[in-house]
Amino acid sequence: xxxxxxxxxxxxxxxxxxxxxxxxxxxxxxxxxxxxxxxxxxxxxxxxxxxxxxxxxxxxxxxxxxxxxxxxxxxxxxxxxxxxxxxxxxxxxxxxxxxxxxxxxxxxxxxxxxxxxxxxxxxxxxxxxxxxxxxxxxxxxxxxxxxxxxxxxxxxxxxxxxxxxxxxxxxxxxxxxxxxxxxxxxxxxxxxxxxxxxxxxxxxxxxxxxxxxxxxxxxxxxxxxxxxxxxxxxxxxxxxxxxxxxxxxxxxxxxxxxxxxxxxxxxxxxxxxxxxx
Ligand SMILES: O=C(O)C(=O)C[C@H](O)C(=O)CO
Ligand SMILES: [Zn+2]
Numbered sequence: 438x439x440x441x442x443x444x445x446x447x448x449x450x451x452x453x454x455x456x457x458x459x460x461x462x463x464x465x466x467x468x469x470x471x472x473x474x475x476x477x478x479x480x481x482x483x484x485x486x487x488x489x490x491x492x493x494x495x496x497x498x499x500x501x502x503x504x505x506x507x508x509x510x511x512x513x514x515x516x517x518x519x520x521x522x523x524x525x526x527x528x529x530x531x532x533x534x535x536x537x538x539x540x541x542x543x544x545x546x547x548x549x550x551x552x553x554x555x556x557x558x559x560x561x562x563x564x565x566x567x568x569x570x571x572x573x574x575x576x577x578x579x580x581x582x583x584x585x586x587x588x589x590x591x592x593x594x595x596x597x598x599x600x601x602x603x604x605x606x607x608x609x610x611x612x613x614x615x616x617x618x619x620x621x622x623x624x625x626x627x628x629x630x631x632x633x634x635x636x637x638x639x640x641x642x643x644x645x646x647x648x649x650x651x652x653x654x655x656x657x658x659x660x661x662x663x664x665x666x667x668x669x670x671x672x673x674x675x676x677x678x679x680x681x682x683x684x685x686x687x688x689x690x691x692x693x694x695x696x697x698x699x700x701x702x703x704x705x706x707x708x709x710x711x712x713x714x
Contacts, residue, residue, distance in 0.1 A: 439502040442478040447658050447678040462656060463665050464672040467642065468561055473497045480676050481638045481696050484566040489520065490551045491559045498548040507547045513573065514542040514566035515603045515615040517692050519644045523560020526550040527575050534560065537580040537617055539602040541610060543573040563642050565694035569611035578602040583616065595626035605700055614695040614702065620688065627691065631655065631682035632705040637697030639681060642672040643689055650687035656680060659708045680708055
């Protein structure tokens, strides 16, 4: 089973109720125990998924829901481990992932099996997949191998460390980009200044949050913003026409994934906060 989201255009966002906005742009219940949940968005045909294997292994890869022999017959995928140590088997080849490692799975993979090393501290796998017909090899990218960028300032409450994992300078892919951003202690704002990237969509999943905390995620056209209140494990779909930024009521981190016309991380148009409405 795969849930399908059709998205919405910039002209309709103004009339969406809170519930409509959430069911269009927010994906919750993404981490089922001993199962996998996949959500297909027509925003650049990205698939988001999550799984927490605890008592048993979780296998997936069937292509029937998307009309291809296998899920990844014509797709590539990044799988981030946001929990305890875990293992991913791709067609019989095993990869062990520590917390904040990401596995790149190239197109053509048929069967993936997820498992945890310790049921008391299970792996928490988050995945994003986009169309690809380029045969890049499967590859584990550890946190230490990711390319770090130090961003923001403590005095502006937006100091953070961004790590690029699936990126041309680290691990090549056809069109998927994937990385993790950690907020510094005491900083609350991500993605400052907010920006647009007309040539790419983006998906975030927020994690590492206490149950009582929330991130106030801002989206929409710069002149007509909206907000989504986001809990731990919720993902946000951010179309090319939407700004994105957020502030948390407590510590948090997030995985960002992008796809579109290019993989130029710097192909963005910053939007001064003073011009937002
Ligand atoms: O905190 C940040 O800044 C980010 O993580 C930025 C995102 O990666 C992004 O929006 C890339 O376009
Ligand atoms: Zn962005």
